[in-house]
Amino acid sequence: MLTLNIIGPGRLGKSIARLATPHYQIAGVCASSLASSTDAVAFIGAGQACATLADLPAADLFLLAVPDAMIADKAVELAASSVVKAGNVVFHASGASEASLLLPLKAAGASIASLHPAFSFADPERAVSTFADTLCALEGDAKACDVLYDFAQALGGKPFYLAEGGKAAYHASLTMAANFLVTLADLSIKTAVQAGISDEIARLLINNLMQQTLGNIKKLGPAAALTGPIVRGDQVTVDKHLNVLSDISSRRCYQSLGLATINLAGEKLSDVQQRALWQKLS
Structure with a gap:
């Protein structure tokens, strides 16, 4: 059974980890504090709570589930920790950013990729129970994408590949379909009210x-x-x-x-x- 470390166990991170538990061994969970890591482990039901990246145990897969703006810096920090080894797969779950944010990890011999589930993780409990058949976009190194294809399927998702450089167009399409639909509904409702x-x-x-x-x-x-x-x-x-x-x-x-x-x-x-x-x- 492959092992998985979770870095940044927020709503997405801990939801993904719990979905993975029947098929992957959760090794370490690292949040901004040991208390937050411990809370996440309790929700996931598995894993070792870690206070720092250096405390993470060895693992096959590393998920950086931190906010987009933190991914690049966290990748540098993770590379400096020497926890990631040759042959590991390191991935993030950003919808807008590409796997290239993780380039510092390639120097350690890791394969890098991104896996973005087209899904809202607003409520982790609900996310775990309703995730089945969610489409999951993959891009990055071929080896990492192959590993994550199986990973996404194990979660209950439906993985697919993006073309190289296609992440921005992919995310723009989701923004138009989801965010702008909400805006359009608001404008339509306000115009209807104008009719009395x-x-x-x-x-x-x-x-x-x-x-x-x-x-x-x-x-x-x-x-x-x-x-x-x-x-x-x-x-x-x-x-x-x-x-x-x-x-x-x-x-x-x-x-x-x-x-x-x-x-x-x-x-x-x-x-x-x-x-x-x-x-x-x-």
């Missing part, structure tokens, strides 16, 4: 429509799921929308997404319709 609808009904109206649309996207794909005035070439309705959107954020969002929607509609619009809509939305 109560906040409660506006939330229900927008949430239901978004859920239905997401179901259509999943079943049909974005192009086939597209409906509304832009794909119909309905310039009159688009004009009405623009005139009523007095809030600058909502108006700019409508214009930017409208231009992207023209591209998505493609051949469903004539050249004349595309040019007319483009002028209105630019």
